[in-house]
Amino acid sequence: MSYQYLLLLLLSLGVSAVEVQRPRGVPLSKRQFYEEGKPFTCLDGSRTIPFDRVNDDYCDCEDGSDEPGTAACPNGSFHCTNAGFRPAFIPSSRINDGICDCCDTTDEYNSGAACQNTCRELGSKEREIMKEMAEIAKEGFLLKQQLIQEAKSGLEEKKAKLAEVQVSKKDLEDKLEALRTVKETAEQPEKEAKERHLKAWEGKLKFESLSTFTIIISNADIPAPVETPQEETREPVPENDSEQYPEEDIPEEEEDDDEEDEDEDPDDGDYKVSPVRISIRFMKDDHEFLFNLDLHFVCRNLEKEISFDFGPGAEFAYLYGQCYELSTSEYIYRLCPFNRVSQKPKYGGSETNLGSWGKWTGPEDNVYSLMKYEHGTGCWQGPNRSTTVKLTCGKETVVLSTSEPSRCEYLMEFTTPAVCQEPQSLYPDAHDHTEL
């Protein structure tokens, strides 16, 4: 309908002198399919209609392509040029519905809605935001490179440590084997006498061994995080025991106290305690398996940290062992990446586990944008609490917000440089801006 052209043309004159003639709602890229005066073939090829049925407010094509500028087709889309801002497609159903969708007002040409052209405003606002974001991204990306470097060297260090421990473990195991032979030979005569005391011993030994195991961890020169990751301490505990987190700290503390009572225990401050010495002591007690377990533990702990998926360049490794807090009017939320999320009432009350580290759950093309923490404290008649952490690029590492969209399913927004992309990639469609 030619008057629509005219209208479009008239409207466009004010905006731009280089408006290209095409039916209302057609993007420039599809202009060639709509040739004035020539029969129009639906873009799906299903049928051909006279050109005057294009935009005649009746849907002839199943794919909606004959009505790019009216609301006649249920599945059509309308293209707004939005000069000064970003072009967009909107569903045909939003044409002339009285609501301004296109910032250039072109979607409301016959509804009486008083739309203002806001494209320039939006454009400049967007550019400003883009600029800001680009700056953040730029700095963030630099930080990310540093993080990757640090992670790299950290990882190497840990790998070396692991190798070292593995060697010494092997070494010890060999020595142990040798000693056992010696011991068994030596102790054979004493065995009967010893068995008389064994039961009494065992109770005590278990205690001792546990405490020793703690010391080994702290003395083994593992770069211990501020908070011991939960998995480590949980190791001896049955896996299904998921709600017990806060209580798990308690046995350890008790053991620490016990240690001081033990005369023959190594000094807490002695970082040079040789695992060998301990192993020998254990040998005397006939509990070499405990010693082995300890070293296994050291290894596994290191192996675990090394095996964590800290991102393609291990850029998230720096978060390991850290915790970040956000205080709201009611609660203090605490995110310990790769470990757990918790919530504590500000004014008294116990902490609630909102989930332990589960996995990365971002979409396929951006897996590292979401973290999932699962199996937190159970809800009455509901699921166990869980938290999704949404990561966005920022110069700083901060928890921005928390919410609970569904009961017991939390959402946390978290900024970190580790997700910052290289700045150029922020303008994938920069050229589209200048369609006119």
Added chain:
Amino acid sequence: MASVLLLWLAVCLSGTWAVDKGNFKTCDQSAFCKRQRALKPGESPYRALLETMELTNTRLTLQLINDNNKVRLLLELYRLQGNITRVKINELKPLKPRYEVPDVLIREPPTEPLSLLSQDENGVVLSLGAESQRVIVSARPFRLDIMEGRDVLMSLNSRGLLAFEHLRMRSFEPLRSKEEEEKVEDGMWEESFKSHADSKPSGPSAVSLDFSLPGVEHVYGIPEHADTLRLKTTDNGDPYRLYNLDVFQYELYNPMALYGAVPVMLAHNAQRTTGIFWLNAAETWVDISSNTAGKTVFGKMLDYVQGSSETPQTDVRWISESGIIDVFIMLGPTPKDIFSQYASLTGTQSFPPLSALAYHQCRWNYNDQKDVQEVDAGFDEHDIPYDFIWLDIEHTDGKRYFTWDPHKFASPKEMLQGLVEKKRKMVAIVDPHIKVDSNYKIHNEIRSKGFYIKNKDGGDYEGWCWPGSAGYPDFTRADMRAWWASMFAYDQYEGSMENLYTWNDMNEPSVFNGPEVTMHKDAMHGAWEHRDVHNLYGFYVQMATAEGLIQRSGGVERPFVLTRAFFAGSQRYGAVWTGDNAAEWDHLKISIPMCLSLGLVGISFCGADVGGFFKSPSTELLVRWYQTGAYQPFFRAHAHLDTPRREPWLFGPENTALIREAVRQRYTLLPYWYQQFYQAHQTGEPIMRPLWVEYPQDPATFAIDDEFLIGRDLLVHPVTEEGARGVTAYLPGKDELWFDVHTFQKHNGAQNLYIPVTMSSIPVFQRGGSIIPRKLRVRRSSTCMEHDPYTLYVALNPQRTAEGELYIDDGHTFNYEKKEFILRKLSFTKNILSSVNMAPDAQFSTRSWIERIIILGASKPSKVTLKTAGGQESQVEFEFDASMSVLTLRKPGMNAGVDWSVTLQ
């Protein structure tokens, strides 16, 4: 011991989701019910004193005497206009007045003259107007028989179960009285249930009466129960109970009371439909028995062959705790006569704003303004239309209704304005329990005005509900209701705007720490006990709220108020829903009979929580529920606080698409829904109706409750079975044709049709002979579609005719009452489709036009000509699909409000 523990655990675990039946009374635990039910059929002690008979032009009065205790009753009998007989029985001289239900009848029903046909010492015969109907009053024992010709339509007290506990003084002496019948039984002067005592200061006051329905095997109605459409006999269990209760996790297929009560029963056989309206607001139990109930199909056949069958008969008995007997006997004879008779007494369905018929998105709770904004944006992002977003109790400042949480909803007007800009609306909850808090304006005003219900000792009644300790305003008081209504004024209800509407929940009333989770029966409403008015409370709450919404707009705008509790007449004030259901397949299925039962007793605007309130639905169940809900009158998704989110786009793109399609189908049909509501508002006919209402002579339809009709012309058999590969729908009417609305496939009536289904299937059929208007341009809200053009679906019957209507008005004001609307009659006959003005005195103009006409079951014309009012003629292009016999007329283009005709040649 271990096994006991196990058993206990098993009980606890299995009981997790079921109702705790122990919280609610059985008949045996309700003293009056037990007492009354202990009376067995037999010779009635009541005798009519014919010498006391007085017959005026409008009524007959007559005294009855109980020969056991000599207490006299007064019987009043009225013939009402429209084939209704009213029977009232009260004590002749009660110690103090007994409660008579006010405000439910829309007016004092107009009477017709009664005339005496004959009289002797055994009784009198009165004529009930022209239709050879008579009522026979037998004196000893007293009974009433309503006859037409030689058929007894209904008998009262034929089984001798009339019982009227007269008011009496309490005697504390051990009574060795001459009147042994009056011995004091347990539960007469006080009773207790669990830890709750009921002081019963008036003593026993129950009333009861039996009705016999010869020839009737199917009775319906008396909602609200989570049960089949066809009521069951109650001989082997409890009677159906009517007592508005907040039942936590209600159980299906039993006669337990639920949130609302409408004491109306319909009785139907292939010849006639009758109805009983028992106007009593106290706790009521209804017993149903039938002489054919126990018989197998074979047994019935044997009876038939041997000719030995007695006439089938259903016997019904109503028992109420207090008040009087005031019963309206509606004599039909057709189902539609019953609807109009009942409507003449209690009014019709309110005519809601058009947008209220669209899709509603609810959840306990949308957490804050940001949440609301994001959900709103989510609908646009996924291109799913919706009209209303709802806020449950958490939106308030500490469960103080009429307020907003200052942090989460700091700027409600801003939020509402955001919705205005999308042409969408909001509903916020306002419950009747009021937080006892001296810093709360609403509480202070109610207290200072003395508007609270009082406890038996005269203090303000306090109960426990969402806010903690709460008072309950006395909505039975007109001055209280007027004040409540004034609280909805824009300057009183801070943060409210024109697009904010109201939801009344918990209005049974729910009292967490009360007996059966409701109010103590000895609480006082002025001179009346709560016992007398209980089932009316929710009715009054919604009445006052709807009045508030009308007043705030200066009487211009139609209100929209949803209520959980209801009574007879509640249809006048808005919508009801079936309360706190669960995300289970059986709950989806029961939504059909529950809403059908409500429709039969006038309450058409009914829906169930889509998805199920408690628990989390499987994706399949959620999709099926959307598909079902899209074809039920009130279409709202709702979910419990403890359930995971379930906005339509959270289940993967395929399911989002399925839900989008279901919601879009609803929106395309809005013109038809709106027209149905207009009709219901005029006539009182149900919108969602059982098949037997339209096919009253086809017994195959009498028990169907897995499919239903919308109006006359759409038949819906939703898929309500998990993993269904197909459904079998009964298509009624041996002369009917039914067209699948999706494929246009034609089917004959009077057959069981197997329909294979996939996840996208919603089996819906349009009746041949009907014309249905749709708007196919689905937009983001119904208001956005206001001016859009119509597509007319003309489905031809075997005679190649069809007719329908098109109703258009502004969609939201009362101006239709001032004749500002368009009502067109559309008819297709002799190859001419025409639009004729059915309301020449009405005036309205629309921008909408006719964009397409689809004629189903047509043959190919050579030429199609459109004629408009001015006599102008033009050719209309068309397409013909020979395989399905579908003729599509392309863009005839005439305005929807004018005269036109289209001729096929």
